[in-house]
Amino acid sequence: MRFGKAGARGGAWRRAACVASVAGGLLAGGCVTNEQALQEHEKEVAVEPAQLQQFLADKPEALQPFYEVLMRQGRRNQVLNNMRIGAAALGLGEYEAAERAFDEALAGIETIYADNPQAEQARSVWVRENAKDFKGEPYERAMAYYYRGLLYLREGDYQNARASFKGGQLQDAFAEEDQDRADFALLYYLEGWASHCNGDAQLAEDAFAEALKHNAELILPQSDHGLLLVRESGEGPIKQAAGDYQEQLTFAPGAQEEALLAEFTVGDHTAIAPEAEDLFYQASTRGGRQVDHILGQKAQFKETLDATGDALSTAGGVSAAAGLMGGNSDAAMVGALLMIAGAVADESAKAARAEADVRTWDNLPGDVKLATLPLPAAAGEGRVRLFGRDGAPLEGSERRFRYAGAEGCAIAWTRSDDPSDIPPRAPGSGGPAEG
Numbered sequence: 001m002r003f004g005k006a007g008a009r010g011g012a013w014r015r016a017a018c019v020a021s022v023a024g025g026l027l028a029g030g031c032v033t034n035e036q037a038l039q040e041h042e043k044e045v046a047v048e049p050a051q052l053q054q055f056l057a058d059k060p061e062a063l064q065p066f067y068e069v070l071m072r073q074g075r076r077n078q079v080l081n082n083m084r085i086g087a088a089a090l091g092l093g094e095y096e097a098a099e100r101a102f103d104e105a106l107a108g109i110e111t112i113y114a115d116n117p118q119a120e121q122a123r124s125v126w127v128r129e130n131a132k133d134f135k136g137e138p139y140e141r142a143m144a145y146y147y148r149g150l151l152y153l154r155e156g157d158y159q160n161a162r163a164s165f166k167g168g169q170l171q172d173a174f175a176e177e178d179q180d181r182a183d184f185a186l187l188y189y190l191e192g193w194a195s196h197c198n199g200d201a202q203l204a205e206d207a208f209a210e211a212l213k214h215n216a217e218l219i220l221p222q223s224d225h226g227l228l229l230v231r232e233s234g235e236g237p238i239k240q241a242a243g244d245y246q247e248q249l250t251f252a253p254g255a256q257e258e259a260l261l262a263e264f265t266v267g268d269h270t271a272i273a274p275e276a277e278d279l280f281y282q283a284s285t286r287g288g289r290q291v292d293h294i295l296g297q298k299a300q301f302k303e304t305l306d307a308t309g310d311a312l313s314t315a316g317g318v319s320a321a322a323g324l325m326g327g328n329s330d331a332a333m334v335g336a337l338l339m340i341a342g343a344v345a346d347e348s349a350k351a352a353r354a355e356a357d358v359r360t361w362d363n364l365p366g367d368v369k370l371a372t373l374p375l376p377a378a379a380g381e382g383r384v385r386l387f388g389r390d391g392a393p394l395e396g397s398e399r400r401f402r403y404a405g406a407e408g409c410a411i412a413w414t415r416s417d418d419p420s421d422i423p424p425r426a427p428g429s430g431g432p433a434e435g
Contacts, residue, residue, distance in 0.1 A: 236279050239358040243356075359429050
């Protein structure tokens with residue numbers, strides 16, 4: 001990069017001001033200039049074409065753009081990218097790819113980074129909150145376990161399915177405040193279903209009872225039911241940054257279908273499926289996380305620097321003017337130094353990164369509806385459609401689905417949109433590599 005004379009002088013002044021401020025003990029955390037707006041951790045790495053080709057060789061063609069981003073963004077976004085790949089693969093019927101992606105996402109979620117350079121960097125006021133490895137908000141982590149559990153159900157592995165749904169409940173419980181903790185009715189219901197299919201009647205009864213505590217509208221399966229019907233609708237929650245320094249993480253609901261319930265038809269049987277879970281509710285009731293405390297400290301530090309910079313600049317200007325008018329060169333020099341210190345504080349306030357992390361798992365649904373029916377003896381096709389609050393079917397909401405016929409249990413999963421119809425990069429995750 002080339003600089004004109006003004007740019008070179010400006011860079012030199014900022015470097016000199018950094019040295020002067022640190023030497024004078026004005027700042028304890030270092031000095032960051034405006035040229036560093038895009039920090040190193042946000043840049044994607046370049047990948048050799050041969051290495052990329054080898055990595056993509058065994059990946060489903062439709063998912064290769066997502067895998068390329070996974071490779072370029074590395075560990076910082078590994079969990080996020082695997083979550084997105086898993087949901088997209090499930091929508092495309094690429095079940096092995098979905099299983100691998102969610103297995104890798106869960107492995108990342110369950111790894112604890114308690115004392116390493118990345119965690120220390122994430123706590124720094126000079127680094128954006130999104131420097132940390134993405135683990136997701138509790139509702140995102142819970143949904144990763146939900147999808148892995150559905151895939152276990154599809155394979156008939158009911159014990160691992162139950163363990164996965166219980167793992168999602170644990171993630172939902174990771175909040176500091178007591179209200180709305182571990183209230184994911186969807187996961188309790190599915191835990192009960194896995195136990196029902198595994199022949200564990202008492203475990204199923206206990207889990208279903210817990211599900212009803214959190215959602216009394218749920219309809220429990222009858223003893224002869226073996227077909228689980230899942231309907232996902234709408235778009236998942238949207239993360240937003242708010243506050244004077246963008247330090248507050250807030251949520252907005254994604255686009256929704258105004259559906260009160262779903263109706264499944266399989267052969268001569270029909271089942272009504274109420275809403276089992278509202279993802280926006282789960283996102284917006286996750287309060288009291290440690291990250292809020294960290295971001296609050298960063299915002300307070302930034303606010304203090306802002307005020308300090310203003311005060312120093314004002315005092316410096318007054319002192320310098322008085323010294324020049326009175327012929328007192330010492331007073332003028334002190335005033336000039338105060339003005340420089342004020343400018344440094346202002347620059348440092350701009351550099352302190354209080355912004356909330358808005359990286360988002362963006363191919364989640366807005367809600368999930370559940371029903372159960374007896375499992376037909378032979379495979380076939382069923383139908384699902386959504387009904388609004390006025391009792392009328394929603395136009396364009398009907399979907400057809402295939403189900404397997406057999407003894408035991410089976411699952412039919414449908415969705416209102418295509419979870420693979422998203423950009424290769426998640427919101428807030430960074431941009432393409434340069435060069």
